């Protein structure tokens with residue numbers, strides 16, 4: 518089973534995601550924007566069952582960003598790492614926290630594209 522490793526900026530939180538990555542997509546909702554401090558967030562999902570935090574590292578701190586979603590960030594450096602939806606069997610990982618995301622390709626899905634700030638240079642090009 519192929520595995521993907523990743524970590525926060527300071528290395529305090531590290532993970533290994535195994536299995537097939539699914540639904541690589543962008544989300545530009547205002548919650549993701551504030552949470553990541555970025556105009557959009559690239560997400561990819563992995564099976565929760567085979568996902569693990571590296572034992573020698575710490576786990577993220579979680580913030581309930583909505584009623585059924587909690588978002589995880591490093592308690593030390595604040596890096597945006599993951600999101601877990603209540604009752605869902607996958608974990609969403611920020612593609613930028615992966616050590617090597619070069620084998621992944623973004624799908625066409627761009628959630629909340631209309632909320633992408635007007636100052637993003639590729640905003641107009643990607644509007645359909």
Ligand SMILES: [Zn+2]
Pocket residue numbers: 525526527528529530591592593594595596
């Ligand atoms: Zn960190």
Ligand SMILES: [Zn+2]
Pocket residue numbers: 544545546547548549550628
């Ligand atoms: Zn979002």
